[in-house]
Structures are given as structure tokens and as C-alpha cells.
Amino acid sequence: xxxxxxxxxxxxxxRGAEPSRDVPLRILALCAAVFLLAWxxxxxxxxxxxxxxxxWMACKGWREAISRTGTWPGxxxxxxxxxxxxxxxxxxxxxxxxxxxxxxxxxxxxxLKRVAELVxxxxxxxxxxxxxxxxxxxxxxGTSARPYALALAASLASFRYLLEWQESQNKxxxxxx
Numbered sequence: 121x122x123x124x125x126x127x128x129x130x131x132x133x134x135r136g137a138e139p140s141r142d143v144p145l146r147i148l149a150l151c152a153a154v155f156l157l158a159w160x161x162x163x164x165x166x167x168x169x170x171x172x173x174x175x176w177m178a179c180k181g182w183r184e185a186i187s188r189t190g191t192w193p194g195x196x197x198x199x200x201x202x203x204x205x206x207x208x209x210x211x212x213x214x215x216x217x218x219x220x221x222x223x224x225x226x227x228x229x230x231x232l233k234r235v236a237e238l239v240x241x242x243x244x245x246x247x248x249x250x251x252x253x254x255x256x257x258x259x260x261x262g263t264s265a266r267p268y269a270l271a272l273a274a275s276l277a278s279f280r281y282l283l284e285w286q287e288s289q290n291k292x293x294x295x296x297x
Contacts, residue, residue, distance in 0.1 A: 144246050147246045147247070147249055147250060150250055151229075151249060151250065151253050154250075154253050154254055155253070158254070158259050159222070159259060159262060159263055171217070171264060171265040171266065173192070173195070174199075174200065174203055174217065174265045174266065175203075175207065175213070175217060175265065176188065177189045177192070177195065177200040177203070178200050178201075178203035178204040178206075178207050178217075179204075179207050180204075181204055182201045182204040182205070184204075185197070185200040185201050185203070185204040186200070186201060188200070189201075196267045199220075199266075199267040199270065202220055203217060203220065203265065206219050206220060214265075217265040218262075218263055218264065218265050220265075220269075220270065221261065221262050221263065221264060221265065221266065221268070221269040221270070222262050222263070222269075224262070224269035224270040224272070224273045225253070225258060225261060225262035225269045225272070225273070227273040227277075228252075228258075228269065228272045228273035228276050229249050229252055229253060231273060231276035231277045231279075231280050232248050232249065232252050232276055233245040233246060233248055233249055234280045235248075235276060235279060235280050235283065236248035238280065238283045238284065238287070239283065277296075278297060281293055281294075281296040281297035282297050284296075284297075285297050
């Protein structure tokens with residue numbers, strides 16, 4: 121009789137086994153701390169040579185960004201046009217020009233979360249974000265006025281929708297891919 125009780129106790133789900141609902145809040149708080157400590161100080165750093173080129177290509181508006189970027193082989197015309205909406209002078213010049221990269225890393229982190237949920241487990245999604253935003257190259261991509269973060273976000277989104285399409289064979293998911 122005692123053995124039956126022990127077996128039932130082992131097979132009965134425990135109340136603490138369910139993942140905590142405050143995990144996303146903890147992860148977001150940790151990401152905010154990383155942003156404040158590692159990302160924010162880099163937002164006012166002076167431009168490197170290629171970022172100065174980005175500023176030059178975008179500083180006269182989107183029409184001029186197209187013609188200026190077209191003369192530099194290997195540069196992204198859509199990125200220069202996007203950056204032309206974030207050009208400013210003075211104190212805010214560097215941080216504003218880096219906003220598209222910061223937003224792109226946020227989108228990439230969200231796509232990585234979804235990929236981790238698809239590949240590993242639903243609970244792995246939020247946990248995948250922490251090492252991602254702490255990685256030195258991700259910090260560099262996210263705080264530079266270059267198109268690398270946008271390319272990373274697009275690649276991760278493409279991979280996510282490929283995985284989702286593989287599971288569902290849905291035409292809408294295939295179109296997103």
C-alpha cells in the first residue's frame with residue numbers, strides 16, 4: 121500500500137514545475153541593465169570612418185542619399201535612405217543615427233526567441249535573448265550606424281519562417297519566408 125502511494129506521488133505533477141510567469145520580466149530587466157551598462161555609453165561614441173560615410177550619404181535627405189550612396193560601390197541604398205530620416209546635428213547626431221540598428225537588434229532578439237521556441241522548447245525563448253544581447257559583436261552591431269543589425273534581423277526572421285513553414289506547410293508562412 122505504501123509503495124502505491126509513493127508511485128502516485130512520483131507521477132503526480134508538482135505545482136512548482138510550471139515555468140514562472142515573471143521570467144519574461146526578469147529577462148527584460150536584465151536586458152535593460154545590459155542596455156544601460158554596455159549599449160548606452162556607446163551611443164555617443166564618435167563615428168568611425170564607415171559610420172561617417174553613412175552620415176555623409178544620409179545627411180542631405182533621402183533623395184540625395186540615393187545619389188550619394190549609388191556612387192559608393194557596396195553601400196546599401198535602402199539603408200542610407202532609412203538613415204536619412206534619423207540625421208540630426210549637434211549633441212544627438214550619433215545616438216539618432218544609431219536608432220535603426222538598436223531597433224533592428226531588438227527585432228533580431230525577438231526572432232531569436234521565436235527560433236529557440238521552435239527548435240528547443242517554449243521555455244527556451246526568453247533565455248536565448250540574454251546571451252544574445254550580451255555578446256560583444258551584437259553590442260557592436262547594435263550600436264553602429266551600419267546595416268549589419270538589419271541584415272541579422274532579416275536573416276533570423278527568414279530562418280524562423282522557414283522553420284515554421286517546415287512544420288505547417290502553410291502558404292502564408294511560405295510567403296513570409
